[in-house]
Amino acid sequence: MRQYSNVIAAYSIMLFLIILVGVFQSWSIALSILNYCLISAVMTIGANIQWGYAGLINFGIMGYTALGGLAVVLVSVAPVPEAWSAGGLSLIFCLLIIVVIIFLIKYLIKNKNIKNKTFIISSVIISGIIILRFISAPAIESIESVDPAKTGFLGGLGLPVLLSWIVGGLFAAGVAFVVGKIALGLRADYLAIATLLIAEIIVSIIKHEDWLARGVKNVIGLKRPAPYEIDLQNSEWFINLVEKFNSTKLNMITSISERKDQLSQLVIDASSIYVKLCFSGLFLIVVVALLILTQRALYSPWGRKMRAIRDNEISASAMGKNVVKEHLLIFILGSAIVGLAGAMMVTNDGLFTPGSYRPMRYTFVIWVMVIVGGTGNNFGAILGGFAVWFLWVQAAPMSLFLINFFTANLPETNEIKIHLINSAPYFRFLIIGIGLLIIMRYRPQGILPEKIVKH
Amino acid sequence: MDFLNAIILLLNFTILPALTYGSQLALGAIFVTLIYGVLRFANFATGDMMSFGTMFSVLLTYYFQSVGINFGILPTALLTIPFAVFMMIFYMLTIDKFVFSYYRIKKSPPVQLAMVSVGVMFVTQAIIRIIIGPSDRRFLDGEKFILKATEFKEMTGLNEGLTIKSTQILTVLVTIIVVSIMFWFLNKTKTGTSMRAYSDNEDLALLSGIDPKKVVLITWIIAGILATIGGILYGLDKSYRPFVYFNNMLPIFAAAIVGGIGNPYGAFLGGYVIAFAEIFLTYAYKKFFSYILPESLEPNSLVQLLSTDYKFAISFSILVIVLLFRPSGIFEGKKI
Numbered sequence: 031m032r033q034y035s036n037v038i039a040a041y042s043i044m045l046f047l048i049i050l051v052g053v054f055q056s057w058s059i060a061l062s063i064l065n066y067c068l069i070s071a072v073m074t075i076g077a078n079i080q081w082g083y084a085g086l087i088n089f090g091i092m093g094y095t096a097l098g099g100l101a102v103v104l105v106s107v108a109p110v111p112e113a114w115s116a117g118g119l120s121l122i123f124c125l126l127i128i129v130v131i132i133f134l135i136k137y138l139i140k141n142k143n144i145k146n147k148t149f150i151i152s153s154v155i156i157s158g159i160i161i162l163r164f165i166s167a168p169a170i171e172s173i174e175s176v177d178p179a180k181t182g183f184l185g186g187l188g189l190p191v192l193l194s195w196i197v198g199g200l201f202a203a204g205v206a207f208v209v210g211k212i213a214l215g216l217r218a219d220y221l222a223i224a225t226l227l228i229a230e231i232i233v234s235i236i237k238h239e240d241w242l243a244r245g246v247k248n249v250i251g252l253k254r255p256a257p258y259e260i261d262l263q264n265s266e267w268f269i270n271l272v273e274k275f276n277s278t279k280l281n282m283i284t285s286i287s288e289r290k291d292q293l294s295q296l297v298i299d300a301s302s303i304y305v306k307l308c309f310s311g312l313f314l315i316v317v318v319a320l321l322i323l324t325q326r327a328l329y330s331p332w333g334r335k336m337r338a339i340r341d342n343e344i345s346a347s348a349m350g351k352n353v354v355k356e357h358l359l360i361f362i363l364g365s366a367i368v369g370l371a372g373a374m375m376v377t378n379d380g381l382f383t384p385g386s387y388r389p390m391r392y393t394f395v396i397w398v399m400v401i402v403g404g405t406g407n408n409f410g411a412i413l414g415g416f417a418v419w420f421l422w423v424q425a426a427p428m429s430l431f432l433i434n435f436f437t438a439n440l441p442e443t444n445e446i447k448i449h450l451i452n453s454a455p456y457f458r459f460l461i462i463g464i465g466l467l468i469i470m471r472y473r474p475q476g477i478l479p480e481k482i483v484k485h
Numbered sequence: 486m487d488f489l490n491a492i493i494l495l496l497n498f499t500i501l502p503a504l505t506y507g508s509q510l511a512l513g514a515i516f517v518t519l520i521y522g523v524l525r526f527a528n529f530a531t532g533d534m535m536s537f538g539t540m541f542s543v544l545l546t547y548y549f550q551s552v553g554i555n556f557g558i559l560p561t562a563l564l565t566i567p568f569a570v571f572m573m574i575f576y577m578l579t580i581d582k583f584v585f586s587y588y589r590i591k592k593s594p595p596v597q598l599a600m601v602s603v604g605v606m607f608v609t610q611a612i613i614r615i616i617i618g619p620s621d622r623r624f625l626d627g628e629k630f631i632l633k634a635t636e637f638k639e640m641t642g643l644n645e646g647l648t649i650k651s652t653q654i655l656t657v658l659v660t661i662i663v664v665s666i667m668f669w670f671l672n673k674t675k676t677g678t679s680m681r682a683y684s685d686n687e688d689l690a691l692l693s694g695i696d697p698k699k700v701v702l703i704t705w706i707i708a709g710i711l712a713t714i715g716g717i718l719y720g721l722d723k724s725y726r727p728f729v730y731f732n733n734m735l736p737i738f739a740a741a742i743v744g745g746i747g748n749p750y751g752a753f754l755g756g757y758v759i760a761f762a763e764i765f766l767t768y769a770y771k772k773f774f775s776y777i778l779p780e781s782l783e784p785n786s787l788v789q790l791l792s793t794d795y796k797f798a799i800s801f802s803i804l805v806i807v808l809l810f811r812p813s814g815i816f817e818g819k820k821i
Contacts, residue, residue, distance in 0.1 A: 087596055148810075159790065167786070212809060218596045219527040220746075223738050224808055227801035230735060238794035390610075390731070394529075394603055401600060456614035463607025467584060470601050 070415035076367030082406035093229025098198030098372025105194035107186035117169030202369025256308035404476030425458035511756030512715030526598030532734030538713030574709035745814025
């Protein structure tokens with residue numbers, strides 16, 4: 031138990047901070063912070079598998095998050111039959127052509143007897159793109175013109191939203207397979223740049239292919255695995271529950287109409303908290319399940335093999351370990367977990383906004399989480415997700431407080447004071463950046479360092 | 486006549502903008518490549534450092550305008566370059582002293598330095614946003630056009646107009662001057678040679694008495710000049726917005742890697758490769774073909790290979806292709 035004492039201490043501090051937010055700000059805010067902390071924790075578990083276990087630096091987290099979000103749209107939204115009849119067939123035909131092109135290129139690369147290989151391959155690609163545009167352009171146009179204000183896309187399959195979490199993981203895994211095949215041979219910092227740029231390509235495709243998921247027009251009103259607030263507010267059992275919980279408070283009010291108003295206000299507050307609690311429960315299940323799985327994997331022979339590869343690639347391959355294969359596997363696994371997190375996030379928000387996927391928020395902040403929390407330690411990665419997300423959200427109020435504190439002597443009309451107060455939201459970058467620099471310098475292994483278990 | 490029209494059309498809408506954009510990218514890419522070659526890490530704070538230098542230029546331009554100093558028909562921002570460069574170098578050296586030098590002396594792996602540069606990126610971005618805010622700013626003054634479309638049409642009697650913005654010519658000229666001075670410095674002077682030696686083989690360079698501190702100092706100074714000038718030229722041509730500068734880091738990285746990271750000549754050409762590819766692949770050639778083809782063959786569609794939304798994606802795809810077939814870049818990398 032003693033070896034876990036600092037883990038328990040760190041987690042209790044984190045929990046205490048969130049409870050403080052609940053007491054001082056509101057429980058609704060505290061719960062939404064908690065939910066986002068849990069989602070960030072899933073992302074950091076994914077990134078930590080790649081970086082901590084295998085030393086692969088993946089700056090493409092943004093792309094896999096977006097793919098997870100796309101999966102939610104494609105699985106849970108009801109299909110749009112008009113759009114399917116308008117251009118569905120030609121798009122399926124396009125998909126077939128893409129598959130044919132890929133196999134043709136693969137065949138050409140493998141075949142050794144062809145001269146001018148580069149020339150033939152590039153002409154195949156260019157003519158393929160031209161044919162694709164000829165077939166898809168009218169189809170896309172007719173799909174996007176189907177009620178553009180509401181749909182204008184093919185829609186999804188209309189399946190339960192929880193299924194999309196798995197599909198999100200699969201999407202990310204599939205893309206990670208291709209990316210890994212392309213990029214994993216590169217040196218560490220090249221790999222970082224290449225994955226970042228490939229993620230940008232993925233996001234720009236999702237952003238601009240309106241027929242797929244409405245692009246920057248966003249998809250709103252996604253299905254939820256939790257009840258809706260409005261349904262709760264009208265259901266008998268929920269009102270009774272709230273009444274029971276607040277009976278002492280309500281009994282103090284004597285007038286009946288006042289009591290009724292008070293009760294309905296309480297029901298509205300409670301419904302939003304109830305929904306967020308449902309999400310927290312779901313997310314907690316995912317985080318705990320992933321934690322158990324990753325923890326078992328870390329201390330299994332496979333985990334030891336990964337660490338051996340990370341610490342010394344050459345000697346590991348001399349011992350007969352297939353470095354390339356293991357790297358690819360772990361790249362896929364980590365990306366799949368990030369994809370799952372992306373699906374969870376979109377489900378939590380109830381909307382899919384491709385325009386919001388930016389490298390700052392979805393790659394670099396996640397990396398800060400992993401580094402700050404502790405690379406190679408799953409508890410550390412989760413803690414990092416919690417701590418950094420908490421800072422990210424609470425930095426603005428905190429810095430506002432500090433600015434007011436330090437400029438208390440200045441008059442309200444002082445220009446510097448006004449400027450500083452207006453720029454309070456940007457102090458979050460400063461706090462996160464300085465935090466990262468300090469951790470990197472004085473505790474490069476993170477808050478909860480990796481534990482090496484000797485057998 | 487139609488043929489001339491077609492050429493003017495291409496010149497106006499593709500070649501001139503691509504040259505300008507390419508020059509801006511090239512300056513940034515040489516900056517990335519120098520840091521990578523001499524200090525040996527991928528600097529993720531590139532875009533924000535460029536933005537930092539430009540911020541001073543913007544603020545000083547506003548100040549100069551308010552006290553009535555201007556540069557005639559040229560933009561006032563050119564006058565502010567020395568001050569902005571000075572501030573930029575000062576900032577870079579401070580960062581180097583407090584952040585990077587520790588890891589350099591410890592000989593940390595490049596990945597760690599790259600992560601540290603992410604921290605620097607956050608801090609720089611915060612400072613920029615706190616000082617100047619995130620909004621869009623224009624600071625171009627002086628003569629906006631060298632040649633207007635209508636004037637050109639009157640002069641030549643062609644259907645197509647050619648517009649030359651003063652910022653386009655300025656960008657290309659300043660880039661040529663800065664880059665040629667830099668190459669002269671790297672190849673002909675003793676300090677430049679010692680920099681190249683340090684980049685090629687650190688241990689041998691140290692053995693032959695090269696002072697590493699001096700090399701690092703000179704590298705940051707050159708980097709500061711390149712970053713600031715590149716940033717100011719981009720800001721004059723488009724506009725100054727911190728977020729855009731951060732995003733520009735990505736095509737700049739692509740240019741540096743395509744050219745062969747660590748190789749300034751490669752980075753210089755890489756910038757143009759990326760810029761020309763982006764603009765040529767997203768330009769709608771309909772009008773061009775309507776000039777050079779007979780009427781019966783005129784295309785109905787836009788004849789656009791990819792929509793302009795995919796501008797960035799193109800440069801990244803080029804990078805992926807280059808990494809696949811020539812991982813060391815078009816021109817062998819890791820040399821100065």
